[in-house]
Amino acid sequence: MLHPRTLLAALGLALLPLASLAANSPDQGGVDIVAPWEITSPDPSKSGHVFARMQVAETLVDTDGDGNLAPGLATSWTQNDDATIWRFTIRDDAHFHDGTPVTAEAAATSLEHALSKPGMLDSAPITAIEAEGDDVVIRLDSPFAPLPALLAHSSALILAPAAYAENGEVTAMIGSGPYQVDSLEPPQRLTVTRFDDYWGEAPAIERASYLAVSRGETRALMAESGDADIVFTLDPASQARLSRQQDLTLYAEPLPRTIVIKVNAGHPFLNDERARQALSEAIDRTGIAAGLLRAPEAAAPELFPASLGAWHLGISPDNSRDLDQAREQLAALGWETNGNGLLERDGEPFRLTVRTFSDRPELPLVATALQDQWRELGVELEVAVGNASEIPSGHRDGSLELGMAARNYGLVPDPLGTVLDDFGPEGGDWGAMGWSDTEFDQWLNQLRSETNPDERANLETRVATRLHEALPVIPVAWYQQTAAVSDELEGFSIDPLERSYRIDELRWAE
Numbered sequence: 001m002l003h004p005r006t007l008l009a010a011l012g013l014a015l016l017p018l019a020s021l022a023a024n025s026p027d028q029g030g031v032d033i034v035a036p037w038e039i040t041s042p043d044p045s046k047s048g049h050v051f052a053r054m055q056v057a058e059t060l061v062d063t064d065g066d067g068n069l070a071p072g073l074a075t076s077w078t079q080n081d082d083a084t085i086w087r088f089t090i091r092d093d094a095h096f097h098d099g100t101p102v103t104a105e106a107a108a109t110s111l112e113h114a115l116s117k118p119g120m121l122d123s124a125p126i127t128a129i130e131a132e133g134d135d136v137v138i139r140l141d142s143p144f145a146p147l148p149a150l151l152a153h154s155s156a157l158i159l160a161p162a163a164y165a166e167n168g169e170v171t172a173m174i175g176s177g178p179y180q181v182d183s184l185e186p187p188q189r190l191t192v193t194r195f196d197d198y199w200g201e202a203p204a205i206e207r208a209s210y211l212a213v214s215r216g217e218t219r220a221l222m223a224e225s226g227d228a229d230i231v232f233t234l235d236p237a238s239q240a241r242l243s244r245q246q247d248l249t250l251y252a253e254p255l256p257r258t259i260v261i262k263v264n265a266g267h268p269f270l271n272d273e274r275a276r277q278a279l280s281e282a283i284d285r286t287g288i289a290a291g292l293l294r295a296p297e298a299a300a301p302e303l304f305p306a307s308l309g310a311w312h313l314g315i316s317p318d319n320s321r322d323l324d325q326a327r328e329q330l331a332a333l334g335w336e337t338n339g340n341g342l343l344e345r346d347g348e349p350f351r352l353t354v355r356t357f358s359d360r361p362e363l364p365l366v367a368t369a370l371q372d373q374w375r376e377l378g379v380e381l382e383v384a385v386g387n388a389s390e391i392p393s394g395h396r397d398g399s400l401e402l403g404m405a406a407r408n409y410g411l412v413p414d415p416l417g418t419v420l421d422d423f424g425p426e427g428g429d430w431g432a433m434g435w436s437d438t439e440f441d442q443w444l445n446q447l448r449s450e451t452n453p454d455e456r457a458n459l460e461t462r463v464a465t466r467l468h469e470a471l472p473v474i475p476v477a478w479y480q481q482t483a484a485v486s487d488e489l490e491g492f493s494i495d496p497l498e499r500s501y502r503i504d505e506l507r508w509a510e
């Protein structure tokens with residue numbers, strides 16, 4: 001059997017990063033983290049999730065261990081009676097990594113830059129962001145209740161004034177977190193060191209590195225060989241193998257992330273919701289969850305998991321597959337079975353292509369299972385495995401038929417932020433395509449301003465029910481984040497909102 005390092009080389013991982021990783025050994029206080037996601041830019045609108053998870057930069061609003069909103073760089077916030085003026089009071093003891101203080105003026109300028117770029121703040125009707133004394137004041141042209149939750153998103157990270165060029169481009173990642181950037185080598189590598197002037201408690205870990213490795217088998221081998229201390233996002237086969245490794249501990253945490261099939265509802269085969277319902281009814285979710293994902297509880301007959309409160313409808317996965325009903329619905333739309341067992345209408349076969357990507361190694365496996373299950377229905381499905389960017393690009397140019405991805409509905413602590421981004425009137429890169437609903441849009445508009453908890457819950461349930469009926473995206477399975485962690489580390493946990501790798505809670509075992 002080949003040594004893991006030999007296998008790593010065979011799988012195409014360059015030797016230079018491995019040597020660099022080895023140099024950052026436990027004796028020197030460094031933790032080496034490997035995950036699938038590339039760093040495309042220091043700009044939070046593009047790669048803010050990496051810098052937030054590595055605790056380099058912070059947001060005005062944070063979350064606690066239960067996912068509730070909590071103070072971040074803002075110690076508190078208030079709103080006027082109609083939620084059109086919000087005040088966020090900046091803490092007085094925070095500094096950026098270049099030594100300059102975190103002020104209301106610096107935070108307001110950073111948010112103005114964020115607002116000018118793609119990000120969650122696009123969903124809010126913001127008219128002005130200003131500094132008044134120690135407060136950041138955000139003015140809206142209409143009430144918007146989930147504003148604090150949007151400010152917890154990684155695209156709203158607060159950076160130092162020196163991080164920006166005159167044109168607003170981010171030229172350096174200068175945040176205020178417990179770790180500061182030591183080196184950045186896009187698209188793969190980031191190293192950080194402890195920031196000794198951090199306003200909070202000093203972390204025990206002095207240094208950490210992040211390496212983006214897209215291939216799941218390579219990440220698993222790095223955990224096995226000891227070339228990484230923490231490896232995220234493992235495929236089921238790798239989990240089984242690594243569970244036998246004596247010096248590793250495996251972790252899994254349910255996330256508010258759902259494996260979904262994004263549907264082009266404008267496609268002539270898919271523009272009737274009965275066709276989308278038939279495709280959904282032909283999915284054996286329990287078989288996929290138990291057989292492929294090895295987590296039977298992950299079967300998702302609806303979009304939102306139970307952790308999301310009123311957004312969750314409580315539908316049982318046991319009755320989610322009904323091939324006979326699916327066939328009847330497609331027959332009512334004029335589809336007939338030909339001599340090859342495939343469906344045809346007006347001489348045209350029911351043939352579709354689903355695009356997916358291997359950064360999340362379970363997605364191609366699930367897509368292949370779907371190919372077999374829909375073949376039983378008479379639908380021919382081609383699986384195209386490429387880059388994640390091909391799904392949003394196919395949305396924009398209209399070429400996408402189906403896309404399989406793992407969508408996080410906890411990107412901000414209030415799922416409404418992601419729902420507005422995905423299912424607003426214009427649709428979204430990871431949400432609706434060619435689908436709109438006037439009444440649904442009215443409910444979303446009501447949710448933007450509604451502050452009464454009971455009425456909000458009622459509206460959330462209505463929105464979730466309509467999405468379940470119309471299926472602009474088809475849910476397949478709820479997601480679990482997985483990690484393999486060296487037993488030389490203590491204090492590891494997975495953030496269920498995927499906001500942080502919690503490096504500041506780690507320590508080396510004695």
